Every structure is written in C-alpha cells, then in structure tokens.
Amino acid sequence: MARPIEAWTSRAGVILAVAGSAVGLGNFLRFPGLAAQYGGGAFMIAYFVSLLIIGIPICWSEWTLGRLGGRLGFHSTPGIYHVLIRRPWGKYLGVIGFVVPVMIYMYYVYVEAWCLGYALNAINGELTKPGVNVGEFFARFTGLNEDGVAIQFGLRDVGLFVLIAFVLNFFFIYRGISRGIEKVCVYAMPALIGIALIILVRVLTLGTPDASKPEQSLVNGLGYMWNPGDVRAGLLNPQLWLAAAGQIFFSLSVGFGVIITYASYLRKNDDVVLSGLTATAANEFCEVGLGGLITVPAAFVFLGAAGVAGQGTFGLGFNVLPEVFARMPGGQLFASAFFILLFLAAITSSLSMLQPGIAFLEEGLGIQRKASVALLGFITAIGALFVWYFSKDLKALDTIDFWVGTVLIFVQGTILVIVFGWILGVDRGIAEAHRGSLLRIPDIFKPVIKYVSPVFLLGIFVMFLLQKILGWNFQLGAEADFSPTAYVMDLLPGGSNVARASLLLIGLMLIFSVVLINVSGKRWAQRKLLTWEDEP
C-alpha cells in the first residue's frame, strides 16, 4: 500500500507556518533594541535594503528549492541537495540544514520555557507584585548564577516549564504537517497578532504616566526609537550594516533549513512566490509594525533612556519589560498577555526546527514517524539537558547560539543561494518558481539572486567574523584594534570549560550527521532519482 503523502491542507496554512517559524522573540525584543541603538533612520534604510537584497531573494530561493525537492521526492536539506546537485558530495552540503535546526531547538526550547514560566508567573501576580526584584527573579529562574541550579521544578523554577515545552513540541510534531504544525500555527499566529495589537493599543495610549517626569512620554519614547539621527554617519558605519543585515537574515529564518523543508510539502503547482512574499511581509509587520511600536517606547515611558540603552534581547524581554509591567496600570494583565505572546512566537518557531530533523531521519534512515520522533526526541533531550544544566551566565546557550545559530546559518544561507543561482541556475530556478505562481518575480531579481545576494551575504559574514571573532573595531591604521572576543578566548587554555564542551557537542553532532548522511546516501543510491522533467 502506498505511503500517505504529508502535505499542507491550504495556502494559508503553509504561509502561517512559515510566518510562525520566522516570528519569534527577535521580532519583539532584538529588532527594537538594535533600531534604537543605531538610530532609527540609517538603520531602517540598511534594514530595508537588506530585505530587498538578501531577505526576499533568499526566501524565494528557499521556497522554490524546497517545493522542487519535494516534487522530486525529498524533504530534508541533505536529500534535496542530493537530488538537485546529483554529485556524491551534494548531500553533504546539506549537513548544516540538519544540524542547525536540531541544535537551535536544544536551546530554543529552554528560552521557550522561560516565556511559558514568565507567563504563568505573570498570571499569578509574581512578576508584578510590589517590591519584586526582576533581576533576581530572572537569575534564579534561569539558573544564571550557577550551573545545575536551574534543575528544579517549582512554579518559580524553569524545570517544570522545560518539560512542558519539550513534551508539547513533540506532541504536535508527532501529529505531522497538517494535524500538528499547521493546526498549531493556524490558531497561534492570529492569536499572537491579536494579543500584540491589544498591547500596542495599551502602549500607544500610555501618554505620560509620571507627571514628575514629563520627558518620559510615549511620543518621546517613539522618538527614541525612530528619530533618524545622523543618517550619513550611520550609513557609513559598517557595524550598522552588519546589525541590520544580520537582523533581516535571522528574522526571516532563511537559510535555517526550515523553509526548504516546509516548502517541500507543497504540491508541484502550489504558488511559492506570493506565498513566500506574504510570509515575509507577515514577519516584517510583526517586527517593524508591532515590535517597533511596543517594546522600546513602553520601556522608555517608565524607565527612561537609561532603562533601555544597551539592553540585549534577553535583558529587554526578561528584565526591563517585567519592570515596565510592574509600573503600568493593569500591568499584571498586560504582562500575562505579553509573555503568552512570546510563548506563542517561540513554539511556532521551535516546531519548525523539529520538522527538518524528522524529515531527514524518515527519508534517510527509512524509519517511521514514531521511531523518528523518538530518536529526535532523544538527541534533542541530551542537548536541551546540556543547556539547561550549564546555565551559569547562559554560557552553553550563548556558545551554541553563536557557532550554530549564527555562524553556521550564514554558511547555510550562502550555500543555498549559490545552489539556486549557480548550480540549479537562476533561469531554471526562476522558471521553477513561476510554476503555478500567483505573482511574477521582477526581472531585476535575476542578477540580484545570482550575483548580488551571495556577494552581499558573504560580505556581511566576513564582517561578522572580523567583528565577533577577531574583535576588529572597523577602524584602519593607528586606530585599528583587534580584541578577540570571548567566543575565541573561551576556547583557549584558561577559558571556559562549558564553552569548550559546547563546541565538542557541536562537533559530535556534525560528525554524527555526516555519518547519517553517508548511510542515507547508500539508501538513496538504490532509488531511481526523479529528474526536473519527470512528472511524479
């Protein structure tokens, strides 16, 4: 009996799933912080230029490659590259497309547990009660001060929520594409946007809550984020371009290995161009239209510029905003809503990180859904436990996020756009994208995808390595300074054992994946590979 085919049940379903994968904590916490830090004018110019040069082109490339790979019988990055490249080494190019989502899940589920735990503690008033020390709460909840202390299971500890989040993810992923992922996203994404709109209305009506601090008004808060500043100087700052391009690239979740798998479950004539653009637009609306109007202005109104400046994603979300909600009228309600929103954003993203692993284990090893879920659950549980235990300074999380969630994604994204533009060929790629499409890709994007996107992405990647590894300050001559960052220093003698152990875990995962791909290749060699011209 033929094996039933997994597929999305509707166009809206796949769009909401891809948007769900893309929309995460970064939309509401990272983007606002970066825009405020670099000055809204130049940053937004660089941001939208990056959207046009790398965001949308790579998105279209990934949707197209995914649907084509699915038509040719594969759903994982190694399998899709195997059938498209048709060389013995082709499938190995996809190893990152398996490792990245699986390893990101290992720490992302931990952050997702924070969101769930914060939501519950907000609902029961723990976060907003008078005198609460939000910094201490965060440190205690996440195990920030010492390894091993986070493995506790009270309501004010993260352990229970890690278990709930982990089980929930695997419950839904076991149910498959349409009854699991799609069903979650069809409800979670509209709920997420609805909650965000409610919070947005609350924030935009804050006015000046503290009459003794008239400068801390909502309008000034918006100005702190959106006033252009020195646009020319900003555009000449390579760090600004690095931040803006990086934010676009990671926000859209392109090159993760997720969209290519999601798109592989489309039918051969399902649109990818308009669907991809819609998912991208939904992510941008959540980021710029909602995140850009909520987080920083709300923090400014209650805490002033000093309360916002220099805050990273976690600082803004789990230290600053609880402080904001504690001071806000009706803050308990809005704190609850906000952290439920973050949880919804997180779970729709974490689910997407599991499906590429499931797809590869099923088609590579020939095992059924139950076995692939169990195996992936075992692998990710080891990693999640590692991150959960080594919680001091979030060292394990930060190390894996840097090397896997940043460096490897740059590599994977570059590989993907080169496969589309050069190996498949941009003409064939665009023709494939136009199959069943509801929108034509403007001709200008052909040279952009083939030449501009790879060069721009590689340029950003090199700048990233120079800054984040060698610690270059982007100055020349006598003012140049190279101070290797902790990501390098941690690995040297006298550095961090946890960072070294994290690198070891990444290395083991890469080796394990290469072995799996080798085994899969032997199975796939026995299959007759469909070609571009075949109609399955």
Place this chain on the structure above:
Amino acid sequence: MTPGGWINLILSVGFVTGLLSWCLWRMLTCAPESKSLAHVEPVEKDEADER
C-alpha cells in the same frame, strides 16, 4: 519626536503594513486553490504511524 522621526516611523510601518495588506489582497482575489485528495493524510488515529 522630530519630523524626521515621524516620517521614518510612518514610512517604515506604512511600508510593512501596506506590503502585508497587498499580499493578503492578492491572495484573496486570486484563483481559488484546487484540492487534490491524493495528498490528504490519513485521518484515522491508528494510521498515524503510516506517515
């Protein structure tokens, strides 16, 4: 908030809102999706492992 800030905010938020709205409008006004039973997953719980 400076005039430049208002322009920046309106253009940025307006662009992403407009882009999403346009995409949704195109979606809703395009040809309806065709359904194919060939790809429908099994609906029985005991066939879940067949996937």
